[in-house]
Amino acid sequence: MMKRNLLLLLGVIVLAVGPLIFHSKTAKFSGSDDQASELISTIQPGYHRWALPLWQPPSAEIESLIFAVQAALGAGLLGYYFGRRRGYAEGKGASEGRATH
Amino acid sequence: MHIMEGYLPASHCVAWGAVSAPFVVAGAMRVKKVVREHPEVKLLLAASGAYVFVLSALKLPSVTGSCSHPTGTGLAAALFGPTVTTVLSAIVLLFQALLLAHGGITTLGANIFSMGIVGPFVAYGLYRGLPAVGLGVPAAIFAAATLGDLSTYVVTSFQLAIAFPDPAGGILGAAVKFLGVFAFTQVPLAISEGLLTVIVWNLLGKYSREELSTLGALQGRPA
Numbered sequence: 001m002m003k004r005n006l007l008l009l010l011g012v013i014v015l016a017v018g019p020l021i022f023h024s025k026t027a028k029f030s031g032s033d034d035q036a037s038e039l040i041s042t043i044q045p046g047y048h049r050w051a052l053p054l055w056q057p058p059s060a061e062i063e064s065l066i067f068a069v070q071a072a073l074g075a076g077l078l079g080y081y082f083g084r085r086r087g088y089a090e091g092k093g094a095s096e097g098r099a100t101h
Numbered sequence: 102m103h104i105m106e107g108y109l110p111a112s113h114c115v116a117w118g119a120v121s122a123p124f125v126v127a128g129a130m131r132v133k134k135v136v137r138e139h140p141e142v143k144l145l146l147a148a149s150g151a152y153v154f155v156l157s158a159l160k161l162p163s164v165t166g167s168c169s170h171p172t173g174t175g176l177a178a179a180l181f182g183p184t185v186t187t188v189l190s191a192i193v194l195l196f197q198a199l200l201l202a203h204g205g206i207t208t209l210g211a212n213i214f215s216m217g218i219v220g221p222f223v224a225y226g227l228y229r230g231l232p233a234v235g236l237g238v239p240a241a242i243f244a245a246a247t248l249g250d251l252s253t254y255v256v257t258s259f260q261l262a263i264a265f266p267d268p269a270g271g272i273l274g275a276a277v278k279f280l281g282v283f284a285f286t287q288v289p290l291a292i293s294e295g296l297l298t299v300i301v302w303n304l305l306g307k308y309s310r311e312e313l314s315t316l317g318a319l320q321g322r323p324a
Contacts, residue, residue, distance in 0.1 A: 001303050001306075001307060004303065005300045005303055005304070008296045008297075008299055008300050009296075009297075009300060011292075011293075011296045012293045012296050012297055015161075015289045015290075015292060015293045015296075016161050016162060016293065018164070018289075019162040019163055019164050019165075019166070019289070020162050022164065023162075023164075023166040026166060027162075027165075027166025027167070028166065028167075029162050029166060029167060029168050030167055030168065031102055031160065031167065031168050031169070032102045032167050032168065032169040032282050032283055032286045032287075033102035033103065033104075033105055033169075033203075035167055035282045036102070036104075036105075036108075036261060036279060036282050036283065037105060037108060039278055039279065039282060040108060040261070040265050043265045043266075043267055043268070043275060043278070044265050047265070049106075049107040049108060050107050050110075050111065050207075051106050051107035051205065051206070051207045052106060052107055053106045053198070053202035053205060054199065054206070055199065055200070055202065056202040057200075057201060057202065063201060063202075066200050066201050067158045067160070067201065068158075070154055070155075070157070070158040070196065070197075070201075071154070071155050071158035071159065073151070073154060074150075074151040074152065074153075074154030074155035074156075074158065075151070075155050076151075077147060077148060077150075077151035077154075078148050078151045078152060078155065078301075081144055081145065081147070081148035081151070082148075082304055082308060084144070085308035085309050086308050088308075089307075089308050
């Protein structure tokens with residue numbers, strides 16, 4: 001299973017790194033939501049954005065900080081979950097092993 | 102990427118909110134029931150939400166030369182069903198709307214509809230349906246996560262197209278343009294999400310068999 005998972009992970013890395021190499025000279029890699037709002041302003045130039053976010057991260061650095069916190073919280077919890085389950089599975093195997101000896 | 106604050110007319114915001122609200126309520130009731138009857142799956146529920154959290158935070162480059170992020174909803178949909186996933190998605194969307202100015206409060210209903218309802222229902226349907234026609238469970242999980250992700254952005258494109266029809270091409274003409282921005286960008290990201298979800302599924306199969314059988318999530322899979 002480990003080998004198969006590593007192969008799958010390699011696939012993810014290729015899919016993420018590929019575009020960076022492929023488009024290294026030309027693309028800006030802006031967000032698709034920004035492109036959508038540009039598209040809206042060409043389709044309906046008079047559209048007035050009638051609500052603005054209650055709060056905006058004051059800079060790109062702070063925004064990436066909050067995104068990193070979001071990812072860290074999620075990854076931390078996932079790691080905790082699998083760590084617990086693995087420890088439980090191994091602990092159970094060990095105690096069963098002792099019981100038979 | 103979700104529809105940004107203020108980018109849907111107020112009437113659309115209300116309409117999408119009204120469509121999504123019953124799913125959020127049904128999902129919240131289901132979460133309560135599952136947790137009450139099977140407290141041992143609480144941690145797995147939290148881990149499924151954490152997966153949505155992580156994947157929604159990963160803005161990845163795409164072949165179109167722009168960036169977007171996966172949704173992470175396919176895993177929770179397969180494990181807990183679509184309406185539970187609606188609740189998890191709503192939490193993540195609210196977090197990003199309030200703290201990241203990503204998505205929005207006015208567009209929350211529309212974004213819950215695409216990410217928390219259509220995506221998870223597509224994923225759940227494929228997860229249940231594909232093994233029934235003979236496909237293996239890992240392949241079904243891959244298809245569920247990939248197409249659940251992609252369908253979310255197809256819906257986003259149509260939601261914007263309905264709000265901003267093209268002067269020449271109408272709603273369909275606008276949909277083609279928005280699909281070009283959202284859906285095409287999303288294809289490699291959706292595949293990445295499919296691959297990652299299979300990895301997590303493999304780990305669950307190894308370490309969490311008891312929970313999986315509690316959830317009936319291993320249905321149709323030889324033990």
